[in-house]
Amino acid sequence: MAPTLPGRDEPSFFAGLSSILSSSTGTEPPKRASRHPLTGPVIQAVRDHPYLVLSVAAASSALTLVGVRVYARYLKRVPNSDWVNPRILAEQRWVRGRVTSVGDADNFRLFHMPLLTWGRWRKIPDTPQELKNQTIHIRIAGVDAPELAHFGRPAQPYGQEALEWLKSMVDGRVVYCQLVRRDQYGRVVATVVVPRWFLPVWLRSGKNVGLEMLRAGLATTYTQSGAEYGKWTVEEFQQVEEEAKYGCFTSTRWIYLTMSYRREKRGMWAKTSKYESPAHYKRRYKTGEGGEELVSKAMEPEPRKGLRSIWPFRWLF
Known part of the structure; x- marks a missing residue:
């Protein structure tokens, strides 16, 4: 059984060895695939509940217009x-x-x-x-x-x-x-x-x-x-x-x-x-x-x- 170097664990040693071998052979580890810009929880909610999202947007716009009107009528x-x-x-x-x-x-x-x-x-x-x-x-x-x-x-x-x-x-x-x-x-x-x-x-x-x-x-x-x-x-x-x-x-x-x-x-x-x-x-x-x-x-x-x-x-x- 071959002796191991003191203070160095096997996983870290093999990880460093693999990086050296990959750099020497010119091969790189596979990159993580980028996420599509039209994916995510918000887009998924719009796809699943389109009418609910449109209703919330319309209500928010109406409240904004009413707020502007109240400001112009009573506060301005x-x-x-x-x-x-x-x-x-x-x-x-x-x-x-x-x-x-x-x-x-x-x-x-x-x-x-x-x-x-x-x-x-x-x-x-x-x-x-x-x-x-x-x-x-x-x-x-x-x-x-x-x-x-x-x-x-x-x-x-x-x-x-x-x-x-x-x-x-x-x-x-x-x-x-x-x-x-x-x-x-x-x-x-x-x-x-x-x-x-x-x-x-x-x-x-x-x-x-x-x-x-x-x-x-x-x-x-x-x-x-x-x-x-x-x-x-x-x-x-x-x-x-x-x-x-x-x-x-x-x-x-x-x-x-x-x-x-x-x-x-x-x-x-x-x-x-x-x-x-x-x-x-x-x-x-x-x-x-x-x-x-x-x-x-x-x-x-x-x-x-x-x-x-x-x-x-x-x-x-």
């Missing part, structure tokens, strides 16, 4: 008026935001703050440079306030009082706006509601800014073409205006019974009932001596850009 911030597309106006969507400035007696600037993504922990810009192109120009629906001095025209009586009243009502506060349409100046006409508590406006009632302005006697009901009143009617707006104008409150809650309560006239109706409405005032100053219009031309909204111009993405955004 609307930077400015140019981003208020026709779909938002057709839905008459409610938006929540903080009033950053009041420019006139019936319009202001709104910084949109989605309810689920914007709270007290996020800072709102407070400088004109930071707020540039970051606010929505809101025009209060259903009312027409006295005009201030602009476009070369003198101010109407009680114009400054109406401006100060609107500032005290909404400036710096969180309000809810129902966007309904765009006016000839590029502003977004909206029903404005000041919430009473921290809950969303659709869960409880709030103060309609337009009706409150009429009740204070600092505006008239807007009755021209395209007038919007939200869930209220033009008769309700006109009734509130008459209460402030004539100093009485009428109610017909009981059949065949009308109750009348005398009150003091309020606002611009306190001294006189013959007041030139803002609509007549603007019509009187609409053209100059040579027929040139003194009011600015309407600002056309910018066309849709990017993915919003493609038809399938209009539903998402």
